[in-house]
Amino acid sequence: MPLLAIETSCDDTCAAVLDGAQVLSNVISSQADHERYGGVVPEVASRHHLELAIPVLDAALAGADVDFDAIDGVAVTAGPGLIGALLVGLSTAKSIAAPRQLPLIPVDHLHGHVAANFLEPDPLEPPFLCLIASGGHTMLAAVGDHEGFEIVGETLDDAAGEAIDKAARMLGLGFPGGPELERLARSGDPEAFSFPVAMARDPGLDFSFSGLKTALVYICRDLGEEQTRDRAADLAAGFQAAVVDQLVTKLGRALDRGDWPAVALGGGVAANGPLREAVADLCQARGIRFKQVSRELCTDNAAMIGSAARFSRPIPYPDYLGFDAFATGPRGGR
Numbered sequence: 512m513p514l515l516a517i518e519t520s521c522d523d524t525c526a527a528v529l530d531g532a533q534v535l536s537n538v539i540s541s542q543a544d545h546e547r548y549g550g551v552v553p554e555v556a557s558r559h560h561l562e563l564a565i566p567v568l569d570a571a572l573a574g575a576d577v578d579f580d581a582i583d584g585v586a587v588t589a590g591p592g593l594i595g596a597l598l599v600g601l602s603t604a605k606s607i608a609a610p611r612q613l614p615l616i617p618v619d620h621l622h623g624h625v626a627a628n629f630l631e632p633d634p635l636e637p638p639f640l641c642l643i644a645s646g647g648h649t650m651l652a653a654v655g656d657h658e659g660f661e662i663v664g665e666t667l668d669d670a671a672g673e674a675i676d677k678a679a680r681m682l683g684l685g686f687p688g689g690p691e692l693e694r695l696a697r698s699g700d701p702e703a704f705s706f707p708v709a710m711a712r713d714p715g716l717d718f719s720f721s722g723l724k725t726a727l728v729y730i731c732r733d734l735g736e737e738q739t740r741d742r743a744a745d746l747a748a749g750f751q752a753a754v755v756d757q758l759v760t761k762l763g764r765a766l767d768r769g770d771w772p773a774v775a776l777g778g779g780v781a782a783n784g785p786l787r788e789a790v791a792d793l794c795q796a797r798g799i800r801f802k803q804v805s806r807e808l809c810t811d812n813a814a815m816i817g818s819a820a821r822f823s824r825p826i827p828y829p830d831y832l833g834f835d836a837f838a839t840g841p842r843g844g845r
């Protein structure tokens with residue numbers, strides 16, 4: 512029986528319909544408005560979710576060729592994320608579930624990124640190590656079962672995507688910066704400028720990206736506006752290489768500490784080509800499986816929330832009427 516899933520934790524309004532691990536439709540509406548501000552503005556995001564929720568839901572149902580009557584459960588991201596944005600999704604989910612007394616399944620957003628790997632085709636079975644790198648999070652998740660994960664390393668300051676977005680902005684690129692930075696970096700020399708290798712000597716599994724960002728600020732300041740513009744491709748290539756290097760170094764170190772048969776990626780930064788290539792090389796060298804989901808399933812989407820919902824606790828009607836979203840807090844999926 513089809514499950515409806517809704518995700519509105521940041522700036523993408525997403526709805527999906529799933530039949531078990533099969534995605535019947537997966538609709539993502541990105542809010543272009545934030546480009547003007549060079550980042551996500553929480554209030555603008557909430558307002559857009561309000562406007563987009565119904566058209567996106569309609570598109571997801573139409574794409575799956577089902578109507579509301581066919582849905583037998585509603586999954587929704589409960590947190591972490593922007594509270595106003597989350598509340599739109601949660602209220603929408605409740606208002607669909609309650610009149611028909613359907614169960615509501617609240618999902619941890621990060622569990623969603625992990626669970627994108629459980630979807631057809633070719634679902635990945637735990638145990639595996641999952642590197643989640645997005646605009647809001649950067650962490651290494653040890654996935655021992657479908658129901659949750661354990662964080663074994665995480666960023667001490669900026670998320671990888673946040674640092675990439677800020678670097679892109681310094682180089683005059685639009686928002687979100689990741690795809691544009693990747694494109695620009697293709698024509699640049701990653702060794703033209705030297706960026707610090709952050710946390711290289713730190714024996715732990717945590718990440719840090721704020722030093723990289725500061726390094727770019729100083730390089731751009733020394734170059735001046737015109738030179739920065741002329742050398743933007745080299746700067747993008749060097750910055751991207753430094754981010755990828757840190758992510759892959761820590762991933763390799765985490766693999767050294769356990770007997771992991773597989774690696775997966777999640778979060779928007781996992782759409783990055785050079786990161787995927789570097790992780791593929793790492794896995795090949797170690798003879799372990801590298802599960803790659805499509806780029807659409809890496810960035811925020813509702814199919815991953817529906818996937819996690821299959822392994823999360825449903826709340827029966829009417830117990831969820833007072834259930835609230837959370838901006839920060841429970842992580843680990845359970």
Ligand code: KG4
Nearest residue numbers: 645646647672687688689779780783810811
């Ligand atoms: O997971 P996501 O869609 O939303 C959050 O939960 O944050 O991730 C968005 C982040 C942004 O910082 C964006 O610049 C980054 O993922 N991103 C990329 C690429 N595509 C998206 N970063 C590097 N390379 C890309 N191709």
Ligand code: ZN
Nearest residue numbers: 645778779811
């Ligand atoms: Zn995300």
